[in-house]
Each structure stands twice: as structure tokens, then as C-alpha cells.
Amino acid sequence: MFEKYYSRRIQKTPSSFIREILKVIQNPEIISFAGGLPNPISFPQEELKISLERITSVYQDKIYQYSTTQGLDSLREYIVQRYKKIWNMDITIDNVIITTGSQQALDLLGKVFINENDSIMVEKPSYLGLLQAFCSYEASFVQTKLDDEGLDIDDLKRTLKEHKPKLAYLIPNFQNPTGITYSYQNRKDIFEAIKDEDMLLIQDDPYGELRFSEDERIPYIGLNQTDKNIYLGSFSKIVTPGMRLGYIIAHKEIIRMVETAKQAADLHSNIFGQYLISDYLWNNDLDKHIEKIKKLYKEQSGAMVEAMKEYFPNSVKFTIPKGGMFTWATLEEGKSSLELFDKAIKRNVAFVPGDPFYVNEHNVNTLRLNYTNATREKIQEGIKRLSEAMKEE
């Protein structure tokens, strides 16, 4: 009844498909691989309790008062130190702004950079929260194909030439939804292809810390070689998502512009949560905590890969994740994962059909599977049921 009042942009913005699915699968009989929730093991509850006691007694009313838009200095300083140590980045706290989760980082970057019909390059498939956020700024998306190594370089070059995107958004590590990790060579090839373009590059990295192997980390695309890189990070997958704390690292001129956008968006992020997480980070060994999460996810991922190898029809391909929370299956050409979804639900197993991760394609043959919230037994049983649904004609 209020149609005539709504803005163009909101009428174009899809409501989250995944959240709709989550409503369908309330039935506790269902084994769900549909969600994207971190395992509660990733919340250091005992240590956070100690930090809670400390911040209430040390900072008193400061933890309850209004605060600055850029975020708590000590939290930004922790981020600076960590990125200096790991990546040798030459940054100060002026290159960092705290956001209300990484989702807000996407919203603010959309607000700062996107005019209607601006050409924005994303992966194919891409993170659906990004599609939602940028859709609400009426972006014109172009999707560049992913393969096992990362971006398809030919497709990338064609995209750059034909569409001259203003902005690109990539998740190089353990991508959501595909679980793919860009190889070192692929990252170098991408940087070669884009370095002379008039394009900013956003690299979102919520899962980067959740690397299963002991190999070295693979550097970001164009790391320390350009001012046009924007890095996103988050505490959601390694400490807690409930506090809604993420961050942007970028040239300080960009950070200042994002700060103006953030003033208008929510003044500042929850300062209580910032004190809490900052206190936790400075007083605990984060890497030791991350080891615990990785150990569990690696086991769960292994169990899922094992079960997929055992049960899936040979025609179905899937990612073997090197980290993160997801794998991605591709059915035979012409099959529909939406149809599979209905059959799977009848067998009490759920996943996310690939459709919402694409801009212009429907009835795709791909699907996302999350493994971080099920036991080995549930994973095995769920994949078995899903395989039966796949084999049903």
C-alpha cells in the first residue's frame, strides 16, 4: 500500500534469499548446510568474560558514551600492528575505520563510490551481501568468471576493455560462495591486468585467517604496490559476529570520505563492543585461538569432501576448500539446483541454491554447502541424503 513512496533503489534491492531459506528450514529434523554461521567454538567466551569485567571497571562510563566515527584508537592500532606484522603494510590508524560489520563496509563503499549505472566488476558467482549492498546504489554489475585458480584472466581482460569498471570487488581467500582460493600466479596476473586501469579494487577477506594448510599466506593482489587497493577485514569469523565489528583499510583520503558517509549512516559503531574486542585482542593470543577454529573447520571440511567423494554422482564437481567455511558443487549441465533444493528438503537436507550469487542467471546448476556447524556424522548423513536427491530423476 506504500508502493508510490518507495525509492527506485529499494524496489530493485532483493531481500536476502538465504534469510528466506533459513525460515523454511526451522524443522529440527533437517540437516542444514545452508547457513553461514561460524561455529560457537570461535567465540572465546571465557576470555571475553574476563575482558568484560576489566572494561567495566577500568573505563566505566566511557564504554556507554557516544564516541568517534572512525572507531576506538586502541582497536585501530591493533589492526595496524597486525597488518604491519603479517603484510608489512605501511599504515597508521588514519588508514583504518571501524565499521558495523563488514556488511556496513560494503554499504559505505557503495555510498562513497557508486552512482547509478556505474560499472562494478564482481566475481561470478559473487557474495550475495555485496550484490544487495551495491544494488541499493543502483550499480551495474559485470561478473567475471572464476576457475580453480581464481579469476579467468581472459574474461577479466575482456571485462576491463568492454566495461571499464570503476570498482572491482573480489574475495581472494576461500571465496564465498565457492570456497575457491586465488593462486599466487593468478593474483600476479590480475595485478598486471588491472594496474594501469582507472579502477579501485576492494579485497574482502573475512575468511583469510581460516587457512587449513601450514603453507605461507598468499599476498593480496597488488599488495603494497598501489594506492587504489581497499582491504576489508572482520572479527566476525575469528572472535564474534554478534558485536558487528569489521574494518576498512585504505588510503587515508578514502577513509576520510568513508567517515563522512558513516557519520550519516550510524554516527559510530557500538563503542562497548569496540572496548571489549580491543581488550580481548591486546590481552590474548589471537593466533592460538584461531588455531582451534581452524582445526575444527579443517576436520569438518575434510569430512564433507570425503562424503562428497564417496556419495556424489561422478558428474558433480566440487571445490576442495583450502580454508574458510564453504564448498561449492556444480551439477551436470542443464540441471537446476532450485529443483534439487525441493527434492533435498523432502529428504531433510538443505543448502543454498546458486541463483542469488549471480546477477543475470537463473536456474543455475550450482549450490553452496556450509560445513562449520555440523558433526562428522551429520555431514556424512546429510551428503548421503543430498546424493540421493541428486540421483532422483
Place this chain on the structure above:
Amino acid sequence: MFEKYYSRRIQKTPSSFIREILKVIQNPEIISFAGGLPNPISFPQEELKISLERITSVYQDKIYQYSTTQGLDSLREYIVQRYKKIWNMDITIDNVIITTGSQQALDLLGKVFINENDSIMVEKPSYLGLLQAFCSYEASFVQTKLDDEGLDIDDLKRTLKEHKPKLAYLIPNFQNPTGITYSYQNRKDIFEAIKDEDMLLIQDDPYGELRFSEDERIPYIGLNQTDKNIYLGSFSKIVTPGMRLGYIIAHKEIIRMVETAKQAADLHSNIFGQYLISDYLWNNDLDKHIEKIKKLYKEQSGAMVEAMKEYFPNSVKFTIPKGGMFTWATLEEGKSSLELFDKAIKRNVAFVPGDPFYVNEHNVNTLRLNYTNATREKIQEGIKRLSEAMKEE
């Protein structure tokens, strides 16, 4: 160096004048009436500590996990009960969405309703956070004059006729920046004038609970008489602003649309804070707590009014606040409050010049004074210094 990448909207959005001022007045010698911070007395720290202990032991990992976009049911239910009790509103939790502070409510409503150049009616002067938020959606503002009774009804009628605004934004109780409260008659006259218009009305009410007199509350404009009303509320001035928790009450169709916008903006507001505030509200007497805040603010407001009466030149007019956190002074015609600001700073007293609260006017003769963070002595001394600056030629 990134100019060519920025969006039109962000280039038009002013960064907060007040936050700039706050940087200027770090000097501890300065008596500042420039801020808008609630007094720490308004944070029920002891009770929140008890709630902290309770929620960590009762809800455990739930307080750290992802949650729903609309917000915690128990918190929304508390809001429903309170508005039913006070205003006899016929609402359920489907009429309520939790936002990351009231500022996010403004941003989301802008996102849901405003196309570029849409005509939006605001008070003259208006809340600058609203101007920032809606500016970022390229709104075309029309300002309707305020007088001591509320909106100037003739100016309102002319505005409606000439501009056909799609949306109006008003703060009927203890307005920011003027401290003005709309009279009962004024509210009835406004509703008569707008009820047949194609216009949604946002009534923002962050200060409504901070009423100094024992008189009855004055109802909202068109309360319970239309589906086109949108009410905003906040816990920032009565419990804590640090948690960034506000809310929107509206027709459930509008709430659903706001929910889509919020998914794209930050997924959900800090759930830890929602558990905390909900637990506090259900286990304590909020009205008793509010009494304490009101008693202090009434004393401070009284001290400021007394000092203004004693020291200000006769040519200077000011609001006698009936509640809230601000008063508003009007210098002689032709004087500039920006010029006064420089003279005042030399005398170590600060305020907010009126300029940022207007859309098209500059070098205005008005200024905002906050009284919630100074003692009676500081208030007296500060107003005395300010008066001297006023008298200086």
C-alpha cells in the same frame, strides 16, 4: 586524489560541523555548551553490570552469534508494551525494527523512500544528522518555520501546496536544535493540514522521555489516526548511546521494506547490546531511572535560563526548554553567530553556531546551547563569558 571515483551524493554530503567544532575545543579551559552528550548519570552502570552477568550466564554463545535483521524479539516486545501503555498504540513486534542508533533509522528511511530531488519537508532549523543522512540520498529539502508553539501553520500550508513533499521529518518534543516543544493545538492543526496529503510523516523523539514538568505528555501528531506515521525512538538518552540502539515503529509493510534496506546496510544491530538492554529494561524500573536524569537536566536547564536572563543583552531571545538537552538563542537581526563563536572561543566558551541546521542560509544569528554536561557554576560562568562576547563590538 580520488575525486574522480567519488559518487555525486557523497560530494554533496557535509561532514559534521559539530564534530569539527569538538576537535577545536579540546582545550580543558574551555567551558563547552557545544556538545550533545547525555550526562553519564543517564547510564545505569550498576544495573547494567548485573544484566551483563545475567546474559553471559543465561544466553551464553547466543549473545555472540549472528542474529535476525529485525532485532531481538524481547527488546521489540518491550517497546511494544511501552508504547501500548503510554500511547495505546495498536502494534505488535512486526511494527518494530531495531536500528543501529536513531541515526541509522534516518539513513534507512532515506534509502527506502528518497529518490534524487524528492521534496522532503523539515523544520527550520532542523536536526543536522537528518540533513546529513537525507543529503546522502540527494533529497531536495524544504524548510518550514518553527515558532514558540511548533510549526508555523501558514508556512506549512504554503510548503505543502508549493512543494508537495513526499516525506516530512519533525521532532515535536524538545526539538534539536531549538529546544522547542509543539503545543497540543499546534499538533492538531498540523494533522488537519497534512491528513489528506500524499505525505509520510516521520516523528523523531529521542528526548520525549526527558520532560521536566509533571503535566501530561502531549500526543504525537495524528497519533493512532493514520497509517502514514513513522515513529522513531532511541535508548541513547535514557540508557546508553554507546550501544547504538534505536528503533522505528511503523506500518508493518514499511518495516519489511526497512528490513531489506537494513540487511544490505549492516545485517543486524549488535545483538550483545540488544540482549543487554532488553535484560536491563525487563528487570528494572525505567521510569524511576528516567526521573533521576530529568531531575538533573531540569536543574541544569534552570541554571542556564537563569544565567541567560541575568547576563544576556535584552536583544537576545532564547528558548525556555520544557525538557530535553538544548536551548537556542537568537541574536539581534544581522548579527552572525559564527563571528560570535570566534569571540567566545577567545573567552574559553563554546557553542554550536546555527548554520549547519539550515539548508540554504549562511551566517545566521542563532546558536545552540547544551546544558547536560556542566555544573551550575560552569553554566553560570560560561553564560557570563558568552554574554561578554555578545557585548563586544
